[in-house]
Amino acid sequence: MIRSPLFLRLFSAILISLGLFSAAAYVFSVPFIEEKAYEIERDASRTILDNVFELVSRIRGGLEEQRTTTVESYKTRLRDVLELAVGYIEHVHARADRGEITAEEARREAMEGLHAFRYGNGDYVWAIGYDSVILSHPSPDYQGRKSDDLRDNLGRHILPTIVATAKRQGEGFQTYPWWRPNGDERAPKLSFFKDLPKRGIIVGTGAYLADVDAEVERRKAEAIEDLRQALRKLRIARTGYLYIFDSANRMIIHPNSNIEGTAFGDRLNSATGRPIAEDLKAAAARGEPLTYLWDKPDDPGNYAYEKISWVRHFEGFDWYIASSVYVDELRRSSVVLGNRILAIGMALMAAGSLLGYIAVGRLVRPLRRLADTAAQVRAGDLGAQSGIRRGDEIGLLGSAFDGMVRQLRDTVATLDSRVRDRTAALAEAETRQRVILDAIPASIAGLDRDGRLTFANLRWAELVGRDKAEVIGRELAAVVGRRAMAVLRPHLDRCLSGEVVTFEYTFPRDGRDIVTKTTLIPHRGEGRAEDGTVTGLFVLTLDITDEKQTERQLVEAQRLKAVGQLSGGLAHDFNNLLSIIIGNLAAARDRYAAVEGLDAYLEPAQRAGRRGADITARLLAFSRQQPLKPxxxxxxxxxxxxxxxxxxxxxxxxxxxxxxxxxxxxxxxxxxxxxxxxxxxxxxxxxxxxxxxxxxxxxxxxxxxxxxxxxxxxxxxxxxxxxxxxxxxxxxxxxxxxxxxxxxxxxxxxxxxxxxxxxxxxxxxxxxxxxxxxxxxxxxxxxxxxRAEPVARLLDAEPATAEPLGGGWSGQLALVAEDNDDVRQVMRQQLVDLGFSVVEAASGDEAAELVEQIDGLSLLVSDIVMPGLSGVELARRARLLRPDMRVVLVSGFTVEYGDIPADAVILGKPWDKRDLVAAIGHAAQPAPA
Missing domain, CATH: 3.30.565.10 (Histidine kinase-like ATPase, C-terminal domain)
Structure with missing residues (x-):
């Protein structure tokens, strides 16, 4: 086909223009683009490094928060353990207060109990006196030890400081160095102690802070291992990576597990002759990248390949976080980009050459097809392809477009996969957090500033009687009701103003009142701590119904005890009065029986006296002071x-x-x-x-x-x-x-x-x-x-034989010991009526002297409670001196005066003459030798 000159000139002009344009574009753009691409790749490695640095910072922040939480948990456990110990001490001393054991026995039993008490990791409870002498300690090296040589790192006495703090504040925490069990090493120890002024001792317990640090170190090790696994998967360019070493030039994390844990401070930078570790530290201080020579895995030992590293120093762990990538890998993308630009230029020249030759219709048809494909992609069809296969610019454009669509489809698929993986990880973390929150023995919830619930654990939802999923996102007023909200509103307003608020609230549930103790903690959003803006609040609620019930029972028991003591005292004094009244009425009735009409007055008075005796017996029963024979x-x-x-x-x-x-x-x-x-x-x-x-x-x-x-x-x-x-x-x-x-x-x-x-x-x-x-x-x-074990019944026991009323003891000598003159007068008169000769004593000491001095005493009738020697002690001494003497003890209520002799007979106040006769008749008489 013959081409016209115009076609040749136009076609040649197009070819020359395209050639000049392509050459100029290559000269002026490709080197600049290559340099910029290199800088972008280099800065990308720094961006990755900054992201890892931020991740490490968050790890450090989480560990600090974990340590604070752990310390608070330890403090709570120390309080709970000490409350158990104090309860045990009070229980033992309560026995002494009731007279079951002596005060010294109670103190010894309490200290022995503390000495044997263990919990946790070999932790224990100790006790010291106000003189700073150790009263209870599991180690014999400290038991009974004084505080002279127990000092802290500043030379201050440890125990006197604790004593002074406890006596001033009642309780408190203190940290001091203390010896670990079975060792000479001293380590910081956190102790909680409490003053028991009633017992004159201070008790406490503690935990070594090293146990707290060990827990934090374990968390740190787990975080470092997670970081290690993440960094091993991370790549910069094709073979670049990140690594971490500390200030001692010890490799903490490296993709090569053989290098981790080793020191690389001896490796020199061939470019400077200085240790490469020190060059990396200097680069971190300057904030500039470090370029040095290194070998390659496929060319080991040949340190001729240029590498570039960004380094940042993380002061929290004293770590240096560094990136490492070969320079030629960073430049490879720019070279590839330049080559592609050159290829595009050549293709444009070819396309320009063919523009005059190819018909307009053929030019329009593929462009139309490409536009249709782009519309499909825009509509969301990432599977659309233009299908253009040509050797010109349109073909390249179609191929590039199809490639970009495929790359976009692959990128979207990769992002979807990553999103799914990240979503699964977040879901797992959320599930773990939800399980932990639901397992905590407290009701926890969060509110925003508008009063909407942002989260709630299972116990909080159960507390308000709702389903957990039902309450999230709802207003608090709609969940708890208007009546409860009217009570809670002032506390919520105080918390939203920035104040931590603690209060108690009672509400009915299932036929009983639930008592809760709630703490509201203001929450300030990130970046708003300085201006004081509260964005929401945390709610911590504890069910203290059982504690309140126990407190009420204790108050009620103390009130009944006080009433009982008052009733017992009144009954004791009233028994003495009734003894005088009933005794004299009985004597008057016997002596003046012949007086006509007198019995009609004496009989009601005697019934009233017996009724009063019954009332005092019931009062003594209530006050737990009635004489019992269990x-x-x-x-x-x-x-x-x-x-x-x-x-x-x-x-x-x-x-x-x-x-x-x-x-x-x-x-x-x-x-x-x-x-x-x-x-x-x-x-x-x-x-x-x-x-x-x-x-x-x-x-x-x-x-x-x-x-x-x-x-x-x-x-x-x-x-x-x-x-x-x-x-x-x-x-x-x-x-x-x-x-x-x-x-x-x-x-x-x-x-x-x-x-x-x-x-x-x-x-x-x-x-x-x-x-x-x-x-x-x-x-x-x-x-x-x-409960008692079964015992054999005595079916044929002989009943005791009382001597006849009004006789049988004529001429015998009796000793009456009673500090109340009127009661003693009644007893003396009744014994005289029974035929006894009577000697009187107004106290136990006086009666003891008479027992020693007077021969022929056959009967001792003594009140149990008397000034000086008690009736029990008098009876015991009289039996030693007079083995044949009968003993009758008189009491209106139970007292703790030692063991009453088994063969002694108790006569309760008030009594009548028949009761006295029966008591004398039942008094044991040892058989004559």
Missing amino acids: EPIELCGLLRDMAVLLRRSFPSSIAIGVPEEGRECWTIADQTQLENALVNLAINARDAMPNGGRLDIAVGIRRVEDTLSFDEPVRPDDYLEIRVSDTGTGFTPEALARAVEPFFTTKALGSGLGLSMVYGFVKQSRGYLRIDSRPGEGTAVTLLLP
Whole structure:
């Protein structure tokens, strides 16, 4: 085909223009683009380094937060352990306060208990006196040791400082150096201590801070291992990587595991002749990259290849974080880019040459196809391809477009994969965090400034009675209700103003009141700590219902104890008065029996005196001061015998249930007082069922291993449980709260001493009591008494024989020891009426002298409580001097005056002459030698 000159000139001009344009574009753009590409690649390595540096900073921040949390956790555990120890000490000393053991025995038992107490990692509880002498310590090297040579690093005495702080503040924390067990090394130790001024000691416990640091170091090691795995997967360019070494030139993390843990400070930089580690540190200080010569894996030992490293110093761990990449790898992309630009230029020249030759229609058709493909891609179809396969610019454009679409599709797929992996990791972390938060024994929630819940753990959701997923995102008012919100609003406003707020709140749930203790902590958003803006708040709520219930029980027990002490004191004095009244009335009735009409006045007075004696007996039972004779009792048989009597006196409309035949249940108690207590409960049940019903008395053995809710916490042991239940009217909540108070009654007529007597008898018998009742649903009174092993019955025991009233002792000499003149006068007169000659003493000391000086004494009648020598001690001394002497001890209430001789007879105040005769008749007389 012949070409015209114009075609040739135009075509030649196009070729020349394209050639000149391509050459100029190459000369002026390719070197600049190559340099810029190199800088971009180099700066990319620095960006990666900065990201790793930020990651390490976050690791450090997380470890610091973990250490703070760990220290607070240790402090909480120290408080809890010390509370247990203090409770144990108070329990032991309470026995001394009750007179069960001496104060010295209690102190020794408490110190021995602390000495044997261990918990955690060999941790212990110690005790010191106000004189800084160690009273209890597991190490014999410190037991009983003074504080002279126990000093801290500043030379200050450790123990006196603790004593001064405890006496001034009551309790506190202190950190000081202390010797580790089985070693001479001293290490910092955090101790929590508390002053017990009533006991004159300071107790404390502690934990070595090294245990806290060990936990933090373990977390650090885990974080470093995670960082190591991440850095080993990270690549810069083709073979570049990141590594970390410390200031001692020891390699911490490196992709080559053989290099980790080794020192590389001896390796020299061939370019400077200095150690390469020091050059890296200097580069970190300048903030500039370091270029040095290194070998390649495929050319080991030939340090002729140029490398570039960015280095940053992380002061928190004293680490140097460095990148390492070969320079030729960074330049490779720029060379490839330049070559591609050159190829594009050549293709443009070819395309320009063919522009005049190719028809316009052929030019338009592929462009149209390319535009259609681009529209499909824009619409989201990443699988669209133009399909253009040409050797010109349009073909290159189509091929490049298709390649870019494929690369975009691959990139999107890679990003999707990474997003899925990251989402799975975040989901796993969120699940772990949710499990931890749900397992924490506290209710935790978060609120934003508008009062919407941002998160809540399972316990918080259960506390408000909602599903956990239901409360997230809702307003707090919609979750807890308007009434609760009205109480919470002032506390929320104070917290949103920047104040940490702690308060208690009570609300009803499932028929009982739930008491919570809530702490509101303000949360300031990132970057807003300085201007004080609160973006939300954290809620920490603890259920303290049981603690409050225990506190109420303790207050109630102390109140009843105070009332009991008052009642016991009144009953003791009243018993003396009644003894005088009843004794003189009996004497007047005997002496003036012939006076007509006098008996009509004396008989009511005597009944009133006996009624007063019954009231004082009930008061003494409530105050736990009545004289008791505990002995093994087979209770099932006793209840069956009682049921026979109760059925005779109860209306037929009341059914009575007792243990069936064949069962035996043994307990240790005073049989008479136990019968009185059960009869009182039965009569109360009868009065509560005016229209009939059912009374059940059930007995069983109960093993207590965990805490039970009775009038006070029940000690673990085996008990005999007695449950007296009825179907009567029950107690109101107000009456139930005061049921065992003396003189409180719900009856129209009554002394109000029935249940109080039962309560006092149970407590004096070392037992426990609980009353369960609701109006209209009946009442159940449960008693726990000490369990006894079965004993053989004495079927043919000979009853004691009392001598006849008014005779049998004529001419015998009796000694009366009583500090109350009027009571002594009544006793003397009654003994004279019985035929005794009487010698009197106003104190135990005076009576002891008379026992030594007077021969022929056959009877000693002594009050137990007297000035000087007590009646028990007097009886013991009299028996040593006069083995044949009968001994009768008189008391109106129980006291702790040592062991009463087994052969002594107790005569309770007030008494009448028949009681005195029976006591004298039962007084033991040893057989003559």
